[in-house]
Amino acid sequence: xxxxxxxxxxxxxxxxxxxxxxxxxxxxxxxxxxxxxxxxxxxxxxxxxxxxxxxxxxxxxxxxxxxxxxxxxxxxxxxxxxxxxxxxxxxxxxxxxxxxxxxxxxxxxxxxxxxxxxxxxxxxxxxxxxxxxxxxxxxxxxxxxxxxxxxxxxxxxxxxxxxxxxxxxxxxxxxxxxxxxxxxxxxxxxxxxx
Amino acid sequence: xxxxxxxxxxxxxxxxxxxxxxxxxxxxxxxxxxxxxxxxxxxxxxxxxxxxxxxxxxxxxxxxxxxxxxxxxxxxxxxxxxxxxxxxxxxxxxxxxxxxxxxxxxxxxxxxxxxxxxxxxxxxxxxxxxxxxxxxxxxxxxxxxxxxxxxxxxxxxxxxxxxxxxxxxxxxxxxxxxxxxxxxxxxxxxxxxxxxxxxxxxxxxxxxxxxxxxxxxxxxxxxxxxxxxxxxxxxxxxxxxxxxxxxxxxxxxxxxxxxxxxxxxxxxxxxxxxxxxxxxxxxxxxxxxxxxxxxxxxxxxxxxxxxxxxxxxxxxxxxxxxxxxxxxxxxxxxxxxxxxxxxxxxxxxxxxxxxxxxxxxxxxxxxxxxxx
Numbered sequence: 001x002x003x004x005x006x007x008x009x010x011x012x013x014x015x016x017x018x019x020x021x022x023x024x025x026x027x028x029x030x031x032x033x034x035x036x037x038x039x040x041x042x043x044x045x046x047x048x049x050x051x052x053x054x055x056x057x058x059x060x061x062x063x064x065x066x067x068x069x070x071x072x073x074x075x076x077x078x079x080x081x082x083x084x085x086x087x088x089x090x091x092x093x094x095x096x097x098x099x100x101x102x103x104x105x106x107x108x109x110x111x112x113x114x115x116x117x118x119x120x121x122x123x124x125x126x127x128x129x130x131x132x133x134x135x136x137x138x139x140x141x142x143x144x145x146x147x148x149x150x151x152x153x154x155x156x157x158x159x160x161x162x163x164x165x166x167x168x169x170x171x172x173x174x175x176x177x178x179x180x181x182x183x184x185x186x187x188x189x190x191x192x193x194x
Numbered sequence: 195x196x197x198x199x200x201x202x203x204x205x206x207x208x209x210x211x212x213x214x215x216x217x218x219x220x221x222x223x224x225x226x227x228x229x230x231x232x233x234x235x236x237x238x239x240x241x242x243x244x245x246x247x248x249x250x251x252x253x254x255x256x257x258x259x260x261x262x263x264x265x266x267x268x269x270x271x272x273x274x275x276x277x278x279x280x281x282x283x284x285x286x287x288x289x290x291x292x293x294x295x296x297x298x299x300x301x302x303x304x305x306x307x308x309x310x311x312x313x314x315x316x317x318x319x320x321x322x323x324x325x326x327x328x329x330x331x332x333x334x335x336x337x338x339x340x341x342x343x344x345x346x347x348x349x350x351x352x353x354x355x356x357x358x359x360x361x362x363x364x365x366x367x368x369x370x371x372x373x374x375x376x377x378x379x380x381x382x383x384x385x386x387x388x389x390x391x392x393x394x395x396x397x398x399x400x401x402x403x404x405x406x407x408x409x410x411x412x413x414x415x416x417x418x419x420x421x422x423x424x425x426x427x428x429x430x431x432x433x434x435x436x437x438x439x440x441x442x443x444x445x446x447x448x449x450x451x452x453x454x455x456x457x458x459x460x461x462x463x464x465x466x467x468x469x470x471x472x473x474x475x476x477x478x479x480x481x482x483x484x485x486x487x488x489x490x491x492x493x494x495x496x497x498x499x500x501x502x503x504x505x506x507x508x509x510x511x512x513x514x515x516x517x518x519x520x521x522x523x524x525x526x527x528x529x530x531x532x533x534x535x536x537x538x539x540x541x542x543x544x545x546x547x548x549x550x551x552x553x554x555x556x557x558x559x560x561x562x563x564x565x566x
Contacts, residue, residue: 004369007314012325012365015318016357019325022287026280027252050358066311067318182355189359190497 006057013051014067017044017087021072025083037119038168040083041090042175044068045115048094049108049179050186056103058095065091082126089122090115105180112176117169120161195231202228203286210282215271218278225282229289239326240288241281249284253277291322317368328360363528392520394561395534396493396554397527398547401429404524407547407554408493411522412444414555420519421488423512425480427452441473443480444491450476469504478508486517489562494524495533520562 020043028036047068048061069087094111101107128136140157147153147160155163206225210218229237257273299319303312336353340346398404405426412422423445430438441452452473484490490512498504513521525533530544543561547554 005365007310008317008368009362009365011314011317012321012361012368013358014314015321016325016361018318019322019329023248027248033255046354046358050362054362063311063314067314070315071318071322182351182358185355186358186362189355190362 006055006060007063009051009055010060010063011067013047014064015071017047017064018068018071020044020047021068021083021087025072029083037086037123038116038171041086041116041119041172042179044087044090045094045108045112045172045175046179046182048091049098049111049176050183052094052098052103052108053180053183053187054190058099061091061095061098065095082122085122085126086119089118093118105177108176108180108183109173110176112172112174112179113169114172116172116175117165119168120164124161199228199231203232203289207282207286210279215275215278218275218282222278222282225285229285233289233292236288236292237285240285245284246281249277249280252280291319321364321368324364325361328364329357332356332360366528392562393542394520394522394558395530395542395544396522396524396547396558397530397544399527402548403554404547405493407558408491408522408524409444411555411558412491414559415489421485422491423480423482423484423488424491424493424522425477426491426493426524438467439473441476441480443476443483445480445483448476452477474505474508477505481505481508481512484512484515484518486515487519489519490515490521492521492523494526495529496526497529500529500533522558522562 021040024043025040028039033039048064051064052061065087068091069084072084072087093114094108097111097114098107101110124136124139127139140161143160143164144155144157147155152160202224206221206228210221210225213221226237226241229240253273253276256276257269259269260272261269299312299316301312303309303315332353336346336349340349396404396408398407405428408426412424415422425444426442427439428442428449429436430440437455438451439453440449442449450472451470453467453469456468481490481492490509492505492509492512495506495509496504499506499509512518523533527546534542534544545554545557545561550557
């Protein structure tokens, strides 16, 4: 007996994720909506966790990431490396966390934490690559001023960045648990006609 | 001529991305004309009202943000450029996606030694129109069913759930198609279900009479002196909804409770039902009654069994009994491809009770007879 489902599931869920990135993703990035990385991160997380629960085979999340990135290249967003790197990091994070946890909910939470926590770091990294260390320095000063404006003056930039990373990561962890819950509902929906 | 149109589309896309805003207007016109020449349905699909509105929205937000930061004139220029870029890329993207030859992609990746990756990428490209169509249907249903802002927000999570479930169903179909077409690069050994005998797959719509058909079949075979072993699962209903299943041993008529509707959190195997040991025990006993020359009847195999759990171990033992004459397996329509993909036997016969109608029992007997 042979089973092609892990690969076709990866293709289809990657296509769904890629289609979301190509449509909703392009709209939110071009629209400069706030929390756009978090919104698209949660959408990707949902696809990945659901895929991994339906087909608990190591490697499917990575393959779905490759498919989503491949489709993203065909859109306007494909001309910017940020979202493509984001897709790759997210797929890798969920893959490692889910495989490491043996496909348990804690893996979804951990994967969500890493995937979304990497967003601010990735943005800083891209800024350093594209615009140089001066731009990163200016951005960090801006963060210091913003922190001072909300009564958190005196904090070092590293602490502020760490705080942002932790907060985004916690949102990602909650998103991972939410994705796990939705994936359970999808599984029930698929088994409903039993 | 097609090559010239394709070249014009590529050049227009390049100009709109890297040229000045003034050139972008001309590029849009050239791109739409070239795309229309190449593939009119792709242009119609790319420039649907919903898509154009989304593009206009994205461009407007960009214009507003830039106008706030750098002044109205700059905002208008950037917003206009984004609008034109998105329209050209949408039209170009639709033409590209519809014209990408998955087979050519597969040949290329196979030559490079990445056949599986080529199959997966080709499949994802081919699936995009189905995903878009499904999204449109799901959105229409959501709009029709949701009243008011509160209602829409309440139903919003369900929207994603339906899309994910739909995607999984398309993946099941694609897996079956891949297996039947012999795309061995996509397949790998999983559970074992070797059926050395003729197998008849009975299928049909939900509540379409599959169980009644196999019960009538069993009665007919027993009347003709053919030993029959196996079970049927009978749904229990309360006010139109299924609340459980009972399992009946075909040979003895003995029944046991197999599944009960539980709370959402109590569902097992990805279903809403709690499964009971006595049902599985009776299933094992029913299947163990199979004898040489007899027919095994299994009603039904579900997603749980296709993952190797539930009744599957007992079914595997039963079909490997030496000398059995055949097996009749009931599955729901969406699972037929998955079951076919799972079977080693390539000559399985599918009998759809809705299509065959009143002659289903005869059709199954004919199919079983052909294998003797």
